[in-house]
Amino acid sequence: MIVDVVIAGAGPNGLMLACELSLAGVRPLVLERLPERSQDNRANGLVGQVVRMLDRRGLYERLAGVQDPPRAAPGFVFGALPIDLSVLDDNPLYLLPVPQLRIEQMLEERAGELAVEIRRGHELTGFDQDADGVTLKVSGPAGPYTVEARFLVGADGGHSIVRKLAGIAFPGVTTDTTISRTAHATVPAEFIDPATGGLDVPGYGPIPPLLHHRTERGLFVYAPLPSSTAPLISTMEWNGQDAEGPLTLEELQASARRVLGADIVFGPPDGPGPHLMRKLNGGNTRLAERFRDGRVLLVGDAAHVHAAIGGPGLNLGLQDAVNLGWKLAAEVRGTAPAGLLDTYESERRPAAERVVMSSRAQSALIAPGSEVTGLRALFTELLGDPRNVRRIADLMSGADIRYDVGSDHPLAGRWAPDLDLEGGGRLAELTRDGRPHLIDFTGGDWGHPATAGLPGPAVPCTALLLRPDGYVAWATDVPQPDAESRASLRTAIRRWLG
Structure with a gap:
């Protein structure tokens, strides 16, 4: 039997990817060399866009222990400099102080609910790939065996065996x-x-x-x-x-x-x-030469490592998993439009590069020395301007990410705003199925099944097409559908959803 996708690594990124694939109707197999979850707690919270992303999968309340939606943090730090986020009208920086051990436990529980198979104590030792799939060599408790898979994803950390076996260079400092x-x-x-x-x-x-x-x-x-x-x-x-x-x-x-x-x-x-x-x-700051080699892909620390300043690691890696999941599932199902899977790297590499830049800048700001103290004094002055606070908050949260989706609408390619829907529901409640959605705020007929939105002054458009990862693939401001807007919507659907 051929497995759809094998994921090497049962850390947060591998488990998140497994959940995303399952939501999209694809059967993953997770291989983890450790016989049980590690007790080494490498992080103590989530920072940035990932908090809202988990909310949109119904997972935030499991970690936070509350039913209320997440709230933005009133303040944070950048390079050990305090940032007053209360000066922002639309604060993008969310925090969730929860140990990584609890995050892994929750994601494993969710994977179990989705019938994901996780084999602990099973280590990937080698693989061969061709145009049709990947043959994996695995060492398990009962001895070596092979697995046939359509795709292999390395979510096995900074020392990734998948990356090394694929011959993907890991340049850096x-x-x-x-x-x-x-x-x-x-x-x-x-x-x-x-x-x-x-x-x-x-x-x-x-x-x-x-x-x-x-x-x-x-x-x-x-x-x-x-x-x-x-x-x-x-x-x-x-x-x-x-x-x-x-x-x-x-x-x-x-x-x-x-x-x-x-x-x-x-x-x-x-x-x-x-x-x-x-x-x-x-410490290490490294970025994989490429995120894909044929039918082998990398997510999280397997693709990028950096100094852990400001807690960006899980924010970056978990969003890698959510970006990749629906695209890889479409490729497995045979419904992906041409080039869709290639957009995983073209979208996520720039995000990783910005985190590397941010981490290096913060490392410079916390270093000892009187010259650094002078630099910090200058940054303190700069952070007195709300416009600079906005830039830093967007950078640290990942809210400055804008994917090229082929549209110049201000929302296109950006994280969808937290909208209220007809009947009092939230967008986060609509997106728990991991599916794309066409949301109509006018009651107009777009020629596709649409979810009715709640019109009002806070609505930033009249209709939008939401990708499974929570980013806007298309949006319009026209009050009622016309030939041009219908055509642009059809183009967006073909480009992203096949």
Whole structure:
């Protein structure tokens, strides 16, 4: 039996892709070399457009534990500089503080509901491809075996075996100048400021919670996350000496002393684990030479890695998965218009390049040194202008992404706005099936089945065609359908939906 799509990697990106393929009627198989989910919590929240994307699949409420729609954050940081997002009328930056372990658990539960097969303890060891499919070599608990598939997707991280076996180069830069240390730990009660929830360190002063705090000697973060029984403490130093062996609380405390110039005593974390205790030397910024090689594709960290400044990794990778899912499903079903699958790379590579640019810029802004302090003073002035706040918020959230969909309408190629529909429903409730939708705000006859919208001053168009990934493929402002608008709609449907 030939499998439609094999996904190597059961992390968040691989699981999200599996769910998207299943929604589109395609049967995926997920191979994961680890026998069970990793307990290494590599992220502690979601930042940006991905929060609203999960809302449009009905997954946000599972993670947030509330029925209300997500709300934009009043503030955030860029390169450890605070950003006042309340100055924006339409704030695009959404946050969801939830551990990556919980995200993976939720996505695995959703994949189970969609009857996705996940084989843990099964490692891809090789493959051969031709014009018709891919033959995979797999090592499982019962020994080696082969799988025939139409497509293979590598969602297997920065050290992707799929990328390496496909011979796809991974150019970029590796640095060894930084040491970051992160651990769950407790701090003395008298250090905690009840008014802000941050720290008030004797001999240093206030440290706000949940923000990167830069000094001339390094970076310090105090993060009392609501999803954790103990706060996360992080430091970053440049050109520092690394103590041998695994990270200890004593080593983290010594690093905090060097960064802050003051002492904080860290105690062991309270409550059940898993508790993080991690040390990272240096970092990688790399972008795959291409995202596709024939019937082999890459998503997430397999396609791009970068310094994790501002939490863009999952925002980028999960949106890779949602962009690819419906296109790959159409290719498998034989309904894809010519070139549709190629738009995965042409759309997602520029998004990855912008995240790389943003991460590098933020890394420069948090570095030690008086010259960087001068640069930060200039950026602080610039961030006093709401127009610059808008540019930074759009960059960090991914709201500045505009795909080339062949239309110059202001909405075309952009993330669809959060619209109310007839009967009081939300657009996010309409899109949970992962299907395209034609939404009509006029009651006009467009010659295609349409969902009625709720007309009003907030509606930015009279009709729009929504792609399965939540981006607008076509929109119009004409009050009633005419020959030109009907023709442009037919062109958009042929181009994106076949």
